[in-house]
Amino acid sequence: MNRNIRKLAVATVIMLALAIVAACGGSDSAAPEQETGPVTLHVLTFNDYIPEDLAAEFKKKTGNDLEISYITSNEDGIAKITAAAPGTYDIVFLTSPFTQGLIAAGKVEPLDASKIPNLANLYPEASEVAYDPGNAHSIPYSWGTTGICYREDLVGDTVIDSWADLLTPDEALKGKITMLDEDRWLLEPALKLLGFSLNTTDPAELQQAVDLSIAAKATLLGYDAETFYSKLVSGEAVAVQGWDGWCNYGTAEDPRIKFVIPKEGSDLFVDTLVIPKGSTRMEATHQFMNFILETQNGQWVAENILYKVPNKGAMDALDPALLEQFPNMAIPPNLLLQQEALEDLGEGHAAFAEAASKVKAG
Amino acid sequence: MTASKTPTSGAGQPAPEVGFTQRARARLGLLTVVPTLTWWVIFLVLPIGLVLVTAFFKGAPYGEIIYEPGFGNLVRATDPLYLGVLWHSVVIATITTAICLVLGYPAAYFIATRPQARTRTVLLMLVILPFWTNFLIRTYAWIILLNREGVVNGILKRIGLIDEPLSLLYNDAAVVLGLVYGYLPLMILPLYAAIERINPQVLEAAADLGARPLRVLRTVVLPLIIPGVVAGVVFVFVPSLGNIPVPELLGGGRSEMIGNLINRQFLTTRDWPFGSMLVLLLLLILMGLLVLQSLVLRRNRKVRIDD
Structure with missing residues (x-):
């Protein structure tokens, strides 16, 4: 009995030591990856939130692959990128207050607007957002109240x-x-x-x-x-x-x-896309952001998820019958912006x- | 394990072959334990060790853990707010367990005393059958039955017993109902095992010696099935206490239980250290319960031997 207890104690101590090591570890940075030829972008998004053929279309456009993982909530997303080694994820979908928190914590790569010409598809209001003025660190995907x-x-x-x-x-x-x-x-x-x-x-x-x-x-x-x-x-x-x-x-x-x-x-909440700090595929991530802002992708979100999108081109392309069936889809950006941003x-x-x-x- | 610790047969002078086979057998025995042990370490010892360690650190706004040990989480956990949630959970789990015991005993007794083995098997199968369907789905089924526009209210209205639908869902009674429904089999099975083991001749002997049925139950049956009762109580109380989906779905999230509180610390409040502290407290309560269980069993055994 005594010996068993001693053994158990020893085992527990070892486990605790291991646990501490495990808890404190994980700060090694990933080896930098050269961006030559096609790369695979690791995307974290919500279930049923992007078109099913998104990866195929992206591949067709840019030659790059997408590896998509799913999160069940914003907290889940934050936990995943916090726990993973930098560079594990290249693109993460997050709702605005969480985006703002990550930006404040310095965990997001700044965006190079010159590489995202499709920002021009957005409503002007979409860059007047408190969580990320001027879309310096994130692009908006959908918004609502x-x-x-x-x-x-x-x-x-x-x-x-x-x-x-x-x-x-x-x-x-x-x-x-x-x-x-x-x-x-x-x-x-x-x-x-x-x-x-x-x-x-x-x-x-x-x-x-x-x-x-x-x-x-x-x-x-x-x-x-x-x-x-x-x-x-x-x-x-x-x-x-x-x-x-x-x-x-x-x-x-x-x-x-x-x-x-x-x-x-x-x-007012805005679902956004950000590049977590440490991504080494900055060319491809910007290509992806630009691709997401194409009109047909925004239109897909509006028609299938029934969320309003900050993509003016996409909203203009919607069938008026849809707006009639779902009147809140017609809430204009300026009215949305009057709501208090989380x-x-x-x-x-x-x-x-x-x-x-x-x-x-x- | 060293050779010196290997049990030896005979009086200290084992034949070499025998010693070898035994050592080999011991080694083989150890080998068969390895998968279980690995599983146990990776999925039980390690996570609980992590929880234990994390509980004494501090959480930061973005879900990071600040590695400064302290008792801040323990102090916070004793706030009346959180103790209230814990107390509420204990009350719900206790009521659930009591109802399961009251319902489970006659059921187990009935099944165990069926003369035909096949009848017993079929009845036991019926008890286990619900486990073939996911617990969450079965819980949702209660929502379909009990909601304001649900089956039960519909029938009551149709036969004219009520004019306005009853509020059967989203209260503590619905939570208890869901838990009793979910965990009743866990009470019936150990009770059945204990009752079935009683030798009917013992009962006959008691009757022959002039004991009335109630006296037989009290002095003969009850002591013999105490281990089953205690096992059933633990099996029902433990999952009820930490239950997450039932209070959320059938309770409508109106009165949180400790499982929901812990769940929220990890999933929405992103305060893992505080969540870990709550887990630790819950584990301590459950361990206390297991100690209590073994004490009861030991006392029970002693009483029987003394008798």
């Missing part, structure tokens, strides 16, 4: 136009409301209704938003950031906080599902996350 997605036929006489419709709902809506539970969006209705910034890290403001959000749980059906549009289709929920693009998935099944940006305002919270991240935890535990 968050609002209230609701069943026009089931909300009765209520005019849905305010975050208060979710937080302090009319009798007819009680128990038939869902909200998003991803930290930044979890507190959004309360912060906006209280007139605070979505990017606040002020403890007093956060506490007020927490109190209001917890009080609102009594009239909530539940939190749902995955299937809220199906709950509208089934009629289980009648008004939900949801992203514009995802609301369209509901509208596609039931045209009585509408989307509105609440009058107190909402957020920003990286830096050191305030922990306080914000704790506030979100309070709401979830409350």
